Amino acid sequence: MGNEFVEHTSHSAEYFGDTRDSWWNPDYVALLARRWRLDHVREVLDVGCGVGHWGRVLGGVLPREARITGVDRDPFWVEKAAERAAARGESERFRYQVGLAERLPFERDSFDLVTCQTVMIHAADPGAMLADMIRVTRPGGLVAVAEPNNVAGALLDTAMVHAPVDEVLTLVRMQLLCERGKAALGEGHNSLGELVPALFAERGLTDIQVYLNDKANVVLPPYTSAEQRATVEELSDFARREFWIWSRADTRRYFLAGGGEEHAFESSWAAAMAASRRTAEAIAKGTYSSAGGTVGYIVSGRKSPAALNDGT
Numbered sequence: 649m650g651n652e653f654v655e656h657t658s659h660s661a662e663y664f665g666d667t668r669d670s671w672w673n674p675d676y677v678a679l680l681a682r683r684w685r686l687d688h689v690r691e692v693l694d695v696g697c698g699v700g701h702w703g704r705v706l707g708g709v710l711p712r713e714a715r716i717t718g719v720d721r722d723p724f725w726v727e728k729a730a731e732r733a734a735a736r737g738e739s740e741r742f743r744y745q746v747g748l749a750e751r752l753p754f755e756r757d758s759f760d761l762v763t764c765q766t767v768m769i770h771a772a773d774p775g776a777m778l779a780d781m782i783r784v785t786r787p788g789g790l791v792a793v794a795e796p797n798n799v800a801g802a803l804l805d806t807a808m809v810h811a812p813v814d815e816v817l818t819l820v821r822m823q824l825l826c827e828r829g830k831a832a833l834g835e836g837h838n839s840l841g842e843l844v845p846a847l848f849a850e851r852g853l854t855d856i857q858v859y860l861n862d863k864a865n866v867v868l869p870p871y872t873s874a875e876q877r878a879t880v881e882e883l884s885d886f887a888r889r890e891f892w893i894w895s896r897a898d899t900r901r902y903f904l905a906g907g908g909e910e911h912a913f914e915s916s917w918a919a920a921m922a923a924s925r926r927t928a929e930a931i932a933k934g935t936y937s938s939a940g941g942t943v944g945y946i947v948s949g950r951k952s953p954a955a956l957n958d959g960t
């Protein structure tokens with residue numbers, strides 16, 4: 649249980665714990681597979697694969713013959729993803745290699761499905777990333793991405809219902825400023841999901857479909873399921889280590905880059921830490937509950953022979 653990578657310095661390490669295994673309802677993923685006609689798919693590219701969570705979710709609904717290639721810029725994640733596939737005895741079906749999302753190390757028109765989950769939100773230039781994803785998709789193939797609107801999701805929390813309005817506004821303001829600052833620093837916009845359909849249209853993809861992930865990670869005392877235990881353990885661990893959405897140092901950096909004032913950072917951070925401690929205390933007392941919603945868009949489009957692909 650937990651997160652074997654906690655406090656590891658690689659990108660997103662804080663979010664590669666057990667909670668990531670329960671981001672999707674399996675019957676909903678099966679529905680996506682029918683909508684996307686994945687039964688015809690044989691070659692799949694999972695861009696920014698991390699340790700392979702998203703590829704594995706899709707692997708459950710793809711034909712047995714389908715081969716999933718994961719690519720990530722971080723060699724550490726590539727090594728760990730390959731280790732996990734080997735431990736499951738699936739090294740033939742799941743392959744991993746190092747590569748940049750903006751310069752994918754593959755020939756054009758190579759894959760039936762090119763996909764990513766929570767990677768465009770970290771891209772300096774999501775349009776450039778999408779262009780290269782389209783380049784390696786075969787004509788008629790599918791580009792499908794799962795990207796959130798995290799700032800909308802921030803309001804889906806029990807604390808936001810009970811906490812004083814000014815405190816809620818402080819936390820939402822801090823998150824908005826940080827998201828803008830992160831984007832301004834070239835580290836991606838955490839609510840980019842909202843803009844992805846327009847990017848798909850600009851890049852010439854056709855048959856654009858937009859859905860929402862229907863998974864809510866409900867938390868109810870006494871937190872008996874493995875899934876709920878993983879969630880409350882992660883929340884308690886974040887509170888213990890004073891980790892918000894980002895570390896204090898990153899939050900400060902993003903806050904200032906987004907136009908936040910130095911003096912306001914200290915009080916905003918204190919409010920975030922106080923809210924986080926209250927959650928952890930309620931968990932310890934067995935009084936914390938949450939409906940557990942998120943706003944996760946799933947956007948898909950087809951590459952037509954006429955699709956723009958960065959001029960290459």
Ligand SMILES: C[S@@+](CC[C@H](N)C(=O)[O-])C[C@H]1O[C@@H](n2cnc3c(N)ncnc32)[C@H](O)[C@@H]1O
Nearest residue numbers: 659660696697698701720721722748749765766
């Ligand atoms: C939030 S994680 C998502 C991992 C995986 N898609 C999942 O959902 O479990 C973002 C991943 O994208 C990778 N990444 C970020 N920017 C990238 C880029 N420009 N090229 C390739 N990988 C990138 C990071 O190393 C990290 O593993």
